[in-house]
Amino acid sequence: MAASIDESRIMHSQNSQEILAEVHKFVTGAQHVDKASRNEMAKSAIYLLKTLPSARAAVMEHLCSVFDEAVNVFVLQLETNATTTAADSTLDEVIKDIYGVLMSFVLSNPDAWAPIIFSWSVELLGQLGSKYSERKGVPDASRLKELLQIWMSCTATRTLIDVAAKCISPMISRDPDVCVGALLDTSAKHSPHFDWVVAHIGSSFPTMMITRVLYCGLKDFCSRADGQAEFRAGEKLPKIASVVGILGHLVAMHSSDIRHALLTLFQESLAENIDDHRLATVPYLLHLASLSPMLLRVIATDFVQALTPDVLNRLASQAEKWQFSPLQDLDSLLSLVVHLIIMSTDGAMSILQFLLPSVDTTTDICDKVTKCCKIILDMLMMDLQRMVFTQETLHTEIPFLDSLHSHQEALCNDLLTSRTQERSLWLGRVLAFLGLYAGEKTAADLLCEIISFAEGRELMLHFQSISVEMETQLPGAAHRAISQAITNMHGNHQVSVKLLSNIFVLLQWEKQAKDNRLSSFLRRHISAFCCYLHSVDRKISFAAISCLHIIGVPHVLPIATMMKVCSSVSAYFFSALHIKDMNEKLSAVRMCKSFVESVSEVPDTQHMLLYNFIHGCIKQENAEPLGTQPQPPSVGASRVKQTTTTLLLEENAKHGMGVTLPQSHSSVFHAGVVGRGVQKPQRPSRFRLNEVVTNQQMFMDIVYTCSLYRLSDESDSMELDVGMETEQTMSAEPSSVALQAVAHMLVEIATPDNLYNQLDWPEEAFARYTVERDLEITKKFTEYPILWEILEFLARERVALCQCSVLFRGVLATMLVYWESCRTTSTTASPRQLQASCRLIEIMGQGKLLPAPLSCMSDIFPSLTSYETHVLLRDVWRYEHENPLGQALGQALGQALGQALVEQAVCPRRYTETLRAVLHQNVARLSHVYTSFFAVDEEQEES
Secondary structure (H helix, E strand, O other), rough: OOHHHHHHHHHHHHHHHHHHHHHHHHHHOOOOOOOHHHHHHHHHHHHHHHHOOOHHHHHHHHHHHHHHHHHHHHHHHHHOOOOOOHHHHHHHHHHHHHHHHHHHHHHHHHHHHHHHHHHHHHHHHHHHHHHHOOOOOOOOOOOOOHHHHHHHHHHHHHHHHHHHHHHHHHHHHHHHEEEEHHHHHHHHHHHHOOOHHHHHHHHHOHHHHHHHHHEEEEEEEHHHHOOOOOOOOOOOOHHHHHHHHHHHHHHHHHHHHHHHHHHHHHHHOOOOOOOOHHHOOOHHHHHHHHHOOOHHHHHHHHHHOOOHHHHHHHHHHOOOOOHEEEEEEOOHHHHHHHHHHOOOOOOOOHEEEEEEEOOOOOOOHHHHHHHHHHHHHHHHHHHHHHHHHHHHHHHOHHHHHHHEEEEEEEHHOOOOOOHHHHHHHHHHHHHHHHHHHHHHHHHHHHHHHHHHOOOOOOOOHHHHHHHHOOOOOOOOOOHHHHHHHHHHHHOHHHHHHHHHHHHOOOOOOOHHHHOOHHHHHHHHHHHHHHHHHHOHHHHHHHHHHHHHHHHHHOOOOOHHHHHHHHHHHHHHHHHHHHOOHHHHHHHHHHHHHHHHHHHHOOOOHHHHHHHHHHHHHOOOHHHHHHHHOOOOHHHHHHHHHOOOHHOOHHHHHHOOOOOOOOOHHHHHHOOOOOOEEEEOOOOOOOOOHHHHHHHHHHHHHHOOOOOOOHHHOOOOOOOEOOOOOOOOEEEEEEOHHHHHHHHHHHHHHHHOOOOOOOOOOOOEEEEEHHHHHHHHHHHHHHHOOOOHHHHHHHHOOOOHOOOOOOHHHHHHHHHHHHHHOOOOOOOOHOOOHHHHHHHHHHHHHHHHOOHHHHHHHOOOOOHHHHHHHHHHHHHHHHHHOOOHHHHHHHHHHHHHOOOOOOOOOOOOHHHOHHHHHHHOHHHHHHHHHHHHHOOHHHHHHHH
């Protein structure tokens, strides 16, 4: 027993002596008193670390110098491209021995050694990274991937980070906050040169690292709040900045884990019974988002989707308890929210779509949330307005508007479908700020989208308010948008109707405000508006003519545009005559007439307008509303069809197959069938008599408007624009030039050629040479009753009526032949010819081409026989032949346009004898009208 005790004492004494010797060797080597080799110092340090716990700090410090020397050698090799020497290999072996000893400590007693060794290795890595960050061979900290590759190729730093990773494994389940706290503290001191360590360790333990880093940051956030540490929103606290940095390094490979951890942290804070730390989760997350664009992106996208009405109501109840947060009050928190919204690069549209419905009182959201959302929106609008109007001088970027730039169409659709006035106002302001921020092109695109699809005056008010706000910095945006919309609406029926209606609303408002900027601009697009006058959709054409009615036309037009305007307005007028609803027709014709008045103010357009209206009235598609009966298919077309489908050779071959009988049709060569059999009866006209009369009156009214004498033709106001608001400079009567032009057009369309168009009437026998021509003229007047109205319109100007002499002559020649060959006892049996004869005499009488009583003969034609009518019309021919119109017209042109054609005092008796005899013969029926033809005093004198 005594022997064993002595042996133990001897061994203990020997161990103490060895330890003391190693301590002496270590101290003298460290103080450089004794030149000890590197291996001996390392072995001594490892020995003391195993046997003498009190020397742990000094040994750890020495080991730091060993690793520092190894890193220095490595960096020198990088700078000089030197190769590894024997001394370097010895140093690597020493580091390997150190790694083995440290790992044995961790494996033998992880609870005691793992936290100590982890903190030491992490701190040493931070120091080494900062110390050698400025060396030539070490990449910049921003090049994280290259920096990580460099340090992982170094034996010393690779060994240290491996030691740290081995220490984390046993600490995860026991005390993860210790290792995370050490990482955060070291990162706060040595960032960004420590970032590569965080990236490597975090990639090895992503889930634990992300979760614990967030929670440690939350505790630090709350601890500073408890200590009343004042800081501003967005200020970088050391440990929270490290949290942001660590998460930033992990986001590239573990973004989904970060999203999940953030959402989990947020959802846990919504539980009913939570501690004070969890209660501060939302302010903490908002503060993190203000420091990291990556975290802001996650919150702006994933969190917004998680904000259901129930979640919002819970947050409202928590808001009262947020007073302990570093932000101190709810106003500061709201300011931070607005700041984050403006800085959102992704998810801006989601945020806006979340905020706008939240202000709706019909939802399940409590009043506090609704009020808070309204405050946020108002503050957001104020900040956006300030930033937008100062961006030109400060050159600031607005990420929120940058993000919304790709959602222009969605924003416009939200505005167009908005059901509340308040929501529409906010959307309108956002669109205005977006246009101002992005430039004129984007502003024009936004306004173009709104004006093309808006329905109703309320939305047009929003368009006007947006355009007015944009015009403060982009004066040409609204006009560019309208021009773009006009160009894009071709071929799109719905867009055309809405756009033209919206432009008309804007023009009405402008007219009420006595402004003409929009009208002046739209006159550049008058050709585009005229294209829509041809539309078969009455809504489109009416909207177009309504716009043109207010826009007017410039005083000087290119010839091509002038022709297009005249043809388009005439086409619209004729299409308006087909409208059955009288109120709609009157509105359309009234608009058309007003625009024609404006167009006719332009020099040289009067003749074009008259040409289009006069020639348009005899087109088949336009003539039916004016009294023309629907025409059956022409015989010529039937014959062409017959000749192309039937061959005489084939027809005779069919006949030859039968038995040929003498003296029958089978013995004669078959010459074909003339015509195509009995024609189908004409379909009845779609227009009643009263409608035809109304249409004729409207047509003559528009022709009258085009013919008015304009004083502006003689003025020098060539630089003025002509619109509906300009002062009218028209006389009350048609001009002689216009009436003569109408007369020439009427002759042109009613006569087949220019032969025999002289003014003087030939002998009655000469009519046998112009039978076909006369029949063609009469047929024209029969088919197109509107020609009689035009002829009657010309009767107000005798010189113009004289130009139509060939028409009177042709109709009269046809009537003479007809009444002479007619075998009916009364003229009323031939109503069409009777009407033509009466209209002929009436118009010639109105135009002073016939004196009284010849001009009144039409009153008794219905009471006469055919022969009596014939002989009376012969007297008319004889009078016109013996009183040449050409001579009278020449005198008229020399005497102030027609004074020579003033009514003659008394018609020579030789032209009234037949009339007197006819009245005597029919005295029983016509005695009451005798005195209207011949005065009684004249009869007594003659007797």
